[in-house]
Amino acid sequence: MATASRTRDLDKLLLRPGHLVGPNFEPGPELRDDLGEYARVLVIGAGGLGCELLKDLALSGFKNLDVIDMDRIEVTNLNRQFLFRLEDVGKPKAEVAAKRVMERVSGVNIVPHFCRIEEKELEFYSDFGIIVLGLDSVEARSYINAVACSFLEYDSDDNPREETMKPMVDGGTEGFKGHARVILPGFTPCFECTIWLFPPQVKFPLCTLAETPRTAAHCIEYAHLIKWDEVHSGKAFDPDDPEHMQWVYTAAVKRAELFGIPGVTYSLTQGVVKNIIPAIASTNAIISAACAMETLKIASGCSKTLSNYLTYNGVEGLHIKVTEFVRDKECLVCGPGVLVELESSITLRKFINILEEHPNLLLSKASVTYKGTNLYMQAPPVLEEMTRSNLDLPLFDLMGKVSKDIVHVTGVSCKGDRKTSSLKKLRVAFKGVVGVVDMDTAGGA
Amino acid sequence: MAEPKVKYDRQLRIWGEQGQAVLEKASLCLLNCGPTGSETLKNLVLGGIGSITVVDGSKVEVGDLGNNFMVDESSIGQSKAKCVCSFLQELNDAVKAKFVEESPPKLIESNPSFFSQFTLVVATQLAEDSMIKLDKICREANVMLIFARSYGLTGFVRISLKEHTVIESKPDHFVDDLRLNNPWPELRRFVENIDLTVADPVEHKHIPYVVILIKMAEEWFKLHNGQLPSTREEKKEFKELLKSRMVSLDEDNYKEAIDASFKLFAPRGISQDVRQIINDSSVELHSNSSDFWVMVAALKEFVSNEGGGEAPLEGSIPDMTSSTEHYVNLQKIYQAKAEADFHSVEQRTRSLLKKIGRNSTSISKQTIKSFCRNARKLKISRYRPIEEEFKSPNLSELQKYLTDEDYSVAVGFYILLRAVDRFAFNYNSYPGEFDGAMDEDISRLKMMAYGILSDLGCNGQTLTEDLISEMCRFGAAELHAVAAFIGGVAAQEAIKLITKQFVPMCGSFIFNGIDHRSQLLML
Incomplete structure (x- = not known):
């Protein structure tokens, strides 16, 4: 009986023919079984998005997952990275995340990789059908994008060969805002085609820090970028060393007092120095869920796919917008080369x-x-x-x-x-x- | 530093310690703990909500293991509420977690007073009749309510409460309150003491743009009968005038002045939004008026008296190219004015409180201060009772949605989500819930949906066959990823309602998991 099956709900989508589905959708038990047996998905990042993604994919019919992350668990992760507990602090994220999901969802195999994305060979990446990105840096996205696009081949008429295309699904969040996008290299814009969506961070001019500080952040960056080197000749500043952070904070407070500038706090000091992006569970949940849905659609064709960029903004009301960006035909990364x-x-x-x-x-x-x-x-x-x-x-x-x-x-x-x-x-x-x-x-x- | 402060660091940067404190005092009730409900709670438990009560009468089945992360093999046959509750407790031991093993529709029927103990109720996967009953109970008891439902590749989230008022709406983009077009005497005096023609080039390029714009405006007034630039040509001319006073091309302060000149051109006085709020009928105070409306009444008096048509000054200025000395002095002038405005509003608030027979100190200084700082950004959201929306939706909006391509799928799902409940009421199962009767279910669902539309006086033809078939294909499946999405949205709105920060959504959010063109419907 259908109700006694673990795939009770997913079967509705995978076993029944539909009207608003992908062009290659072939519903049936084989589709469900093949998805479990053959589809290999790589999740990049086991942080706020990665934890959610692993759970969502494991409960969306995928059974062969890999996850790669170079970080270890920190206390500040615990307000949203729900696979981690206080006693896990200091352990590799990828390993703990993989273990926790496998414990709860039987039949799912997750291989963790505790390393930098650059440490893996190209072949490692070529083994996966779909790459899902749960990252917080532009550089890492750019790198993976280039890797995935490098597999794309073009025919003699400069048309992309679909069979060499490595799809990516990318998510990102900041506070109450986020995005989810589908990248089909050669067919939809790659990360590099729309790199302008991620403008470079504005840095304070050094002369402002040194001569005309006005805000608390100016005082903090003065202590961090100028004063530290003056005092600690040759010793590199380590943002993860609490003593270093305390020193910068104290120096910033002194400078602020000197100029009569209010607002330097320890929390702000950390925020400015480490460029902390605020993050909460609910935004990560929304964005990861959208990414997991799209991954399932790409793999199975069970519905139409997102075309091709979704933004979510929950600051004032709720705004969800889909934008269809266009490819940069000259793109050095996804173009013919x-x-x-x-x-x-x-x-x-x-x-x-x-x-x-x-x-x-x-x-x-x-x-x-x-x-x-x-x-x-x-x-x-x-x-x-x-x-x-x-x-x-x-x-x-x-x-x-x-x-x-x-x-x-x-x-x-x-x-x-x-x-x-x-x-x-x-x-x-x-x-x-x-x-x-x-x-x-x-x-x- | 204390442990919780570190743990919650990334969210404290969003809603602050005050928001966190409110969250930690909130008590939340969840109805039905399938994946939609469980995922909603997960997001709130991680953030440190005070207490949760999970209500669900069902036992865990094998099928639940495929869509709910909070149950596993060992849960089969056990109370779902108990299993979900114990997993949630594992996530955060600071949260008080309880469960009630009872079916929510029965509880709504038998024990309406149960709900009055909570700050907020999140009701998931409820059918229409239970929603209507619960809505009445919660409104009566002044308990906030969020409905959430996942259904195949669609679903919805709808907030329901009489009124939600926000002081700290924290918008992303908001024009600074600089009063360039209406400087008060102290600011004018400060500006007068700075010489724009100073010979020292270093000094010249460190005059803050606030000073440049106010001075240049005065120069402009003399030539234009005291009028600000208003036409496009005049504005352009004004900017050219600014440019002509630059002594070198690298003067960032002048560039900033040109970029910020729109702040000068803006009309004086309060915005339409603020005007609407101070003219709301709730400013006619009575002994039970909320603190918010008492302060709005004080604001109204302030605007037409000390304010001279303006709201209290915000008091902070954005960073701008300047010498430290000028900037810090300017900051002090803005702060002093904001402080004076606050005192006026405070006085007025206290005497209004007395007038309506309340303790004049019952609103804290801190609250009034925050109100003044955010006076231009106040937000009020009101929500229709769900029964009213179901019985008499805003017809002109509905007609618009039905014929608008961007909305047609979302409004189609809206109607079909109601139709599946009627279907279930009549046939004891959801359309497509079981294999085998698909064609019959499709035509039955179509009848139901057309019926709903024609009852409302709308044409059913706008619902496509494709969408109706898809709805039957979904067969009431609660897919994990869809539930996680809906649960994320519900949790996000819960946080905004509880912390009274940011602006909660209005209308019904209809999720479209096919191409993600989800919409908010104002019915």
């Missing part, structure tokens, strides 16, 4: 130099991978040594003498004054290799 045309004699060393000067890349200290193989790695030293001998070989030979292919490079890119580590996709084409070069690239830049 930057075409780099080379002579077949060019060595890997020369190639790395070319990347540094390439106007669309300006990428220095590049590490190069081809089809998952490290051609040259700048770090760690062991890998550098192992791959160093490749530097003087022609790239053409290292790539198995194909006329053109995708190469992944990571390095430091400069945007104005900001240096960020970035991963780029290149379409390398060799000139004068007879008969194999496609028309579209042969005529390229």
